[in-house]
Amino acid sequence: EAQVTQNPRYLITVTGKKLTVTCSQNMNHEYMSWYRQDPGLGLRQIYYSMNVEVTDKGDVPEGYKVSRKEKRNFPLILESPSPNQTSLYFCASRTNRQGNYGYTFGSGTRLTVV
C-alpha cells in the first residue's frame, strides 16, 4: 500500500530534550515536506526537500532541522524543543513529475513539549 509513515503518533517530552520524528514513504517520491498545524493558524510549512540531499526552509523553520540522505526518509529533528513547538506535525510527499499528482500525507504526530 502506498503510504507515508510517521512515527511516533504521539509524543510528550520535556523542554530541551532532543527528539526526532521520522517520516518514510514507499512511493519513490522525490519531494517531501514537513508541516505543523496549530489552532487558528492552520497548516504551515517547516522544511521541504525537492530530492535527496536537497532541503530548504519553509515558512517556520526556526528550531527545526531536517536531513534527506535517502529518498524514502525525511526525519524532522528538534535539537532543543520548547513549549511553543507543541503542535500537530504532518509529513507529506509527492512526485516532482509534471502532471496532476497530488500529495500523500502521513497520519500526523501530536507533540507536546512541557
Place this chain on the structure above:
Amino acid sequence: KNEVEQSPQNLTAQEGEFITINCSYSVGISALHWLQQHPGGGIVSLFMLSSGKKKHGRLIATINIQEKHSSLHITASHPRDSAVYICAAGYNNDMRFGAGTRLTVKP
C-alpha cells in the same frame, strides 16, 4: 506572498443538502488542492486541479484561473462528510493553506 482565503469557516447542513465551500488565492499557482481532515486528524488529498473541473463520486471541484477562485461542492451530503475541508494553493516548492472549513452534516 500568497494569501488563501476560505469561506465559510463553519458550515452546518442537513443530510442531503448541496454544499459549497469557496477558496480564493491572491497570486498565480501551479495547482489548487482540496484536502479533507477528519476528526482523528489525518489528512487526505481530495483533488488537485489546475483548470476546469474534477469529479469524484459526490464531490466536485472547480477552478477559475482568471478569477483566482475555486469551489468544492458536495452533492447529497451525508453525516460521514463531516470533516474540515482545506484549500491549498500549490507552487513548485510548497503549498499555502487556507484556514479550513469545518463542515457538520446532521442526520
